[in-house]
Amino acid sequence: MTTSTDTKIKESVREVYGDIARRATQSSCCGPAPTPASCCGPAEASFEPTCNAGRLYSPEELAGLSGDVTGVSLGCGNPTAIADLQPGEVVLDLGAGGGIDCFLAAQKVGSEGRVIGLDMTPEMIKLARRNAKQAGVTNVEFRYGEMEDIPLPDASVDVVISNCVINLSPDKDAVFREAYRVLRPGGRMSVSDIVIHGELPQFIRDDLAAWAGCVAGALDEAEYVGKIRAAGFEDVAVLSRDYVQVSGFDEWKVVRDQVAAMGLSAQDLNHKVASIKFRARKRQA
Numbered sequence: 001m002t003t004s005t006d007t008k009i010k011e012s013v014r015e016v017y018g019d020i021a022r023r024a025t026q027s028s029c030c031g032p033a034p035t036p037a038s039c040c041g042p043a044e045a046s047f048e049p050t051c052n053a054g055r056l057y058s059p060e061e062l063a064g065l066s067g068d069v070t071g072v073s074l075g076c077g078n079p080t081a082i083a084d085l086q087p088g089e090v091v092l093d094l095g096a097g098g099g100i101d102c103f104l105a106a107q108k109v110g111s112e113g114r115v116i117g118l119d120m121t122p123e124m125i126k127l128a129r130r131n132a133k134q135a136g137v138t139n140v141e142f143r144y145g146e147m148e149d150i151p152l153p154d155a156s157v158d159v160v161i162s163n164c165v166i167n168l169s170p171d172k173d174a175v176f177r178e179a180y181r182v183l184r185p186g187g188r189m190s191v192s193d194i195v196i197h198g199e200l201p202q203f204i205r206d207d208l209a210a211w212a213g214c215v216a217g218a219l220d221e222a223e224y225v226g227k228i229r230a231a232g233f234e235d236v237a238v239l240s241r242d243y244v245q246v247s248g249f250d251e252w253k254v255v256r257d258q259v260a261a262m263g264l265s266a267q268d269l270n271h272k273v274a275s276i277k278f279r280a281r282k283r284q285a
Contacts, residue, residue, distance in 0.1 A: 006170040009211050010146075013168050014121050016212035017074075017097070021123035024072045024098065025130070053100065061104055069131050072098030075163030076214070076275040077192025080104045082239055083279075084188070088112040089158040092182060094147045094175070095119055095165025099128035099140070105161065106140045116157070117142040118150065148174040152182045160189040164275070167194045167218045168211065176231035185285035189233065192277050194244075195221040200272060215273065225278070233280035244273040 053062055053073035061078075062070055074097050085091060085108035093102050096117025105115045117140065119125050128142040145151040147162075148171050160179045169175050179189055194214045204216050211217050219227070221238070228236050 003170075009170045009208060009217070010120070012208040013212045016209075017121045018123040020072065020074070021098070021121060021127045024068075024127055057100075057104070064107070065100065065103060066131070066135060068134065069098060069100050069103060072127065073100055074098075075101070075192055076194055077163060077277050079161040079163050079190045079192050079277070080108065082277055083108075083159055083161055083190035085109055085113075085159060090156065091115045091159045091161060092150070092152065092157045092179075093117045094150075094160060094162040094179070095168070096128055096142060097124050097163075097165075099131050099142065101161060101163050102128070102140050102142070103131075103135065103137060105159075106137055109139070111139055113139060115140045116152070118145050118147060120144070120146045148178060150178045150182050154181055155184045155187075157182050158184055158187050160187070160191075162191045162193065164193055164214055166191065167214050170211075170217065172219065172224070172227055173230070176228050176233070180231045180233060180282055183282040185282060187282045189228075189280045189282075190278075192275065193224070194218045195224050195274055195276055196272050197221060197274060198272050218273065221274070221276065228278075228280050232283065234283050236280040237278060239277045239279060242275045243271050244275065245270050 053070040056073060056075060056078050057070075061080075078101075080101055083091075083105070085105055087108075087110040089109045090113065091102075091105045091109060093105065093115065096102050096119045099117055102115045102117040106113070109115060117128055119128070119142065122144060125142050125144050132140050132142065143151060147166070148169060160183060166172060166175050183189070196218045197220065200215070200218075207216055221241075225236055225238065
């Protein structure tokens, strides 16, 4: 059941990412000294689209993508790099944003395959569709919807991918159940996301802006993996774990100031927030 708090969280996240999409349509990554854009920082950080995708994707992957696509790289990893996508497969991207992972997946599945990008922010859907049209990509479609209630039939996709989005959901159990439902028997899930190790200060947990910044909603890694298994997935494997150095990023100034006011050190958060990549598989029928 959706609570009023869950609704407020979703409204806050939708507002933040809608604003990002609107700004992206008015900007170019070719502008001077843009502020790095990443979902892995507080939403209070100013946003300008940026070519910062180079920290997540190889030059070869980015070579065929325009600045309008790479300029809105809001993830924390590269799920297509671990998904082992094959020609002809159907791929679902949860939280497609501007479409970068969808376009990379489309290259791998080829003309006989299909990629569906799902996003709950109308402005992001509009941006992604514009990017697809400009790129002439015909095997990608973008749909409006929520990942807790995916608008697709049972057993209709081969692979589910997502990039720093599931942590934004206040009901992750529903997300993993839905991902399991839409996958065909033996289908795979490959995800990059944010998790925590240990406890976060409660003021961060209660901050809607920190939800949109991929922090407040992040679960402890063990709990996160436990929810994946509870949904029915097998062969769950965390492939990598990279800690976010909170004390080193200007985008985290608000958090650092609040932590300091509590008599704590921002250094204490450096090994609490991590970007992980994981794979899982739906059991065979």
